[in-house]
Amino acid sequence: MHExxxxxxxxxxxxxxxxxxxxxxxxxxxxxxxxxxxxxxxxRAALEVFERKRGAIDLVIQDLKMPxxxxxxxxxxxxERCPDLPxxxxxxxxxxxxxxxxxxxxxxxxxxxxxxTDVIRSVVTRAIEQRLAIQNAPAHLRDELSYKSEIIGNNxxxxxxxxxxxxxxxxxxxxLIRGESGTGKELVARSxxxxxxxxxxxxxxxxxxxxxESLLESELFGHxxxxxxxAIENKQGLFQAxxxxxxxxxxxxxxxxxxQVKMLRVLEERKVVPVGSTRPEAVDVRIxxxxxxxxxxxxxxxxxxxxxFYRLNVIPLFIPPLRDRKEDIPLLAGYFLARYSxxxxxxxxxxxxxxxxxLSEYGWPGNVRELENIIxxxxxxxxxxxxxxxxxxxxxxxxxTQQETVPAAATIPPEGFSLSERLDDYExxxxxxxxxxTGGNLTNAAKILGxxxxxxxxxxxxxxxxxx
Numbered sequence: 001m002h003e004x005x006x007x008x009x010x011x012x013x014x015x016x017x018x019x020x021x022x023x024x025x026x027x028x029x030x031x032x033x034x035x036x037x038x039x040x041x042x043x044r045a046a047l048e049v050f051e052r053k054r055g056a057i058d059l060v061i062q063d064l065k066m067p068x069x070x071x072x073x074x075x076x077x078x079x080e081r082c083p084d085l086p087x088x089x090x091x092x093x094x095x096x097x098x099x100x101x102x103x104x105x106x107x108x109x110x111x112x113x114x115x116x117t118d119v120i121r122s123v124v125t126r127a128i129e130q131r132l133a134i135q136n137a138p139a140h141l142r143d144e145l146s147y148k149s150e151i152i153g154n155n156x157x158x159x160x161x162x163x164x165x166x167x168x169x170x171x172x173x174x175x176l177i178r179g180e181s182g183t184g185k186e187l188v189a190r191s192x193x194x195x196x197x198x199x200x201x202x203x204x205x206x207x208x209x210x211x212x213e214s215l216l217e218s219e220l221f222g223h224x225x226x227x228x229x230x231a232i233e234n235k236q237g238l239f240q241a242x243x244x245x246x247x248x249x250x251x252x253x254x255x256x257x258x259x260q261v262k263m264l265r266v267l268e269e270r271k272v273v274p275v276g277s278t279r280p281e282a283v284d285v286r287i288x289x290x291x292x293x294x295x296x297x298x299x300x301x302x303x304x305x306x307x308x309f310y311r312l313n314v315i316p317l318f319i320p321p322l323r324d325r326k327e328d329i330p331l332l333a334g335y336f337l338a339r340y341s342x343x344x345x346x347x348x349x350x351x352x353x354x355x356x357x358x359l360s361e362y363g364w365p366g367n368v369r370e371l372e373n374i375i376x377x378x379x380x381x382x383x384x385x386x387x388x389x390x391x392x393x394x395x396x397x398x399x400x401t402q403q404e405t406v407p408a409a410a411t412i413p414p415e416g417f418s419l420s421e422r423l424d425d426y427e428x429x430x431x432x433x434x435x436x437x438t439g440g441n442l443t444n445a446a447k448i449l450g451x452x453x454x455x456x457x458x459x460x461x462x463x464x465x466x467x468x
């Protein structure tokens with residue numbers, strides 16, 4: 001999704017702020033970056049400029065508190081007139097309500113004053129790049145680019161991550177993304193892909209823990225007819241399917257040592273040998289790998305090859321957990337509120353103070369994915385215009401979800417009971433909770449419960465549990 005920086009020169013930005021000093025500051029800053037800058041002192045003047053220059057404006061930066069037409073109403077009118085126009089809100093009066101409302105209405109970002117000039121430069125560049133990419137993409141890819149290629153966050157660690165993504169995307173180096181489950185590792189991988197010269201080619205994703213050793217090799221490298229029972233025809237592997245594009249290897253540490261050897265050979269030779277074949281096939285693929293585990297520990301325990309680790313860890317990226325960037329929760333909550341209200345055709349437009357407090361104090365062991373699932377569920381269950389109360393798992397001070405405990409003294413009723421049925425009930429409850437926390441992801445739920453993927457899949461099916 002990366003457009004060369006030169007293509008951004010001359011793009012037009014409209015700055016709307018009732019403070020003359022802020023307008024002048026942003027005009028000098030952005031003009032120095034090569035942008036054309038127009039300014040307006042209030043909402044009414046901004047709308048007049050927009051109507052005259054609508055087709056020429058690539059981005060709006062606007063204040064939130066202004067006389068006359070306030071920032072929220074101005075944002076609403078901009079998005080009504082031009083839904084794909086990125087609008088960045090800046091304000092010295094930051095509140096949960098204003099952040100949620102701005103993101104719900106479609107603000108690209110929400111920045112508190114005073115701000116770092118590097119943050120403004122980064123946000124402006126990413127916003128315009130995003131818009132250009134969506135405009136230039138085939139129609140069938142536009143929704144994917146909108147929802148799956150942009151990451152939300154103003155936290156310092158997230159800003160550093162954005163800077164790294166921008167710098168490494170145009171290269172063809174292998175990337176290793178690290179972070180807890182639910183932090184958005186695939187989202188980061190997609191963002192790198194869509195900003196690279198491979199953006200017009202496939203982005204292919206595979207979860208390495210979801211397959212047995214033999215099946216993973218077949219998925220990755222393909223196989224020839226008759227190479228094993230059930231191989232009734234030649235099959236193209238994911239390396240070939242991603243040709244010219246990017247292959248994302250999630251949970252890469254869960255690869256078997258045998259598969260790791262073959263992966264190392266592919267990275268060194270840029271050729272794959274399908275299962276059952278002796279003929280190498282050249283592949284042109286960028287590799288992005290990810291793990292939620294401490295890979296150095298796996299190397300020390302000889303569960304992961306050291307040479308493969310160095311091959312993958314050319315450019316390391318780290319995604320911070322949500323508990324370390326809680327200032328981003330209102331932005332994410334507003335974004336998900338807008339997304340699922342639209343999907344469900346509901347007019348849910350706010351989050352009550354009680355619900356906001358619950359979201360702020362929770363530890364988020366499931367990270368952004370858990371927040372998304374909780375907002376989605378509460379939008380679905382909401383009967384009014386606002387989410388009044390949030391139901392969350394009980395959390396410990398460290399922010400980790402507490403597990404239910406078995407009573408110290410068990411009692412048996414006089415009439416007796418079926419122990420197997422009781423144990424099934426207990427297991428069913430734990431499995432449902434693990435699936436809820438992980439958004440229905442069997443692989444991650446298995447890790448939480450200390451089970452193998454095969455075991456949890458069998459137990460979920462046996463106990464008749466539907467994934468959330």
